[in-house]
Amino acid sequence: MGCRRRAATARLLRVSRGADGLVVGPGAGRGAWLCAGSARCFDLAVRAGRFPRALRAEVAATELDALRISLFG
Numbered sequence: 001m002g003c004r005r006r007a008a009t010a011r012l013l014r015v016s017r018g019a020d021g022l023v024v025g026p027g028a029g030r031g032a033w034l035c036a037g038s039a040r041c042f043d044l045a046v047r048a049g050r051f052p053r054a055l056r057a058e059v060a061a062t063e064l065d066a067l068r069i070s071l072f073g
């Protein structure tokens with residue numbers, strides 16, 4: 001979703017919308033896929049506004065910040 005590179009599913013990270021915000025890992029509903037371990041891929045996806053589109057939902061900047069910190073520090 002971020003860099004548009006194709007990768008095997010095993011090397012991708014799934015982000016979906018949970019009851020308390022964004023969750024990483026298997027989950028219900030729509031998922032947004034990112035290259036695992038790639039902060040660059042994450043940032044590209046954020047800048048291009050791909051999270052709301054992939055999840056078909058509003059995604060607050062604070063949620064994305066929190067997710068970035070939990071994934072990459």
Ligand SMILES: [Zn+2]
Pocket residue numbers: 001002003004005034035038041
């Ligand atoms: Zn990527």
